[in-house]
Amino acid sequence: MLYTNRQRRAFVRNSTIFAGMAALIVVFGLPAKAYEIQNMYSNDEGQVEFTMPSGNIGCVYTPAGGTSVYETWDGLAEIQCDRVQPNYVRAILGGQEEGYVLDDVGDASCCSLNQKFEYNHIVTLGPFQCLSETKGLTCAREDGHGFFLSRALVQAK
Numbered sequence: 181m182l183y184t185n186r187q188r189r190a191f192v193r194n195s196t197i198f199a200g201m202a203a204l205i206v207v208f209g210l211p212a213k214a215y216e217i218q219n220m221y222s223n224d225e226g227q228v229e230f231t232m233p234s235g236n237i238g239c240v241y242t243p244a245g246g247t248s249v250y251e252t253w254d255g256l257a258e259i260q261c262d263r264v265q266p267n268y269v270r271a272i273l274g275g276q277e278e279g280y281v282l283d284d285v286g287d288a289s290c291c292s293l294n295q296k297f298e299y300n301h302i303v304t305l306g307p308f309q310c311l312s313e314t315k316g317l318t319c320a321r322e323d324g325h326g327f328f329l330s331r332a333l334v335q336a337k
Contacts, residue, residue, distance in 0.1 A: 218301035230297040241305040257306035263329045271327035279327040279336035
């Protein structure tokens, strides 16, 4: 059977999403549950900002190459998520290396209220997949590096 380029891209995209979710389940021990895919809109420079429904966690995704005012440390894509309560922390995951957490955030500026990342949804942003649940937010790359943020726990791998 012959496939068009569009069908091949859709197959590869869907396979990547499935593989990424399988990796999240294995790495973070997530329960097998059906999650809906959520699409996010970006600004003119490709950045995506979103907030969890609780308003306590907000994230900014920056694409590879950065923007006119922000350059990621490795030039690759990056996701930064801030948790406001019970204490302000920032989790960062770049295009390589492990995720890490900053406890002393000098530019605390969370959170944009324009775009909500609904609970029990998945979003794919460049090389990252994030999962929103009432228990917290998980973001990871296919290689298993990532982070989890909630009121009770902050963890980076």
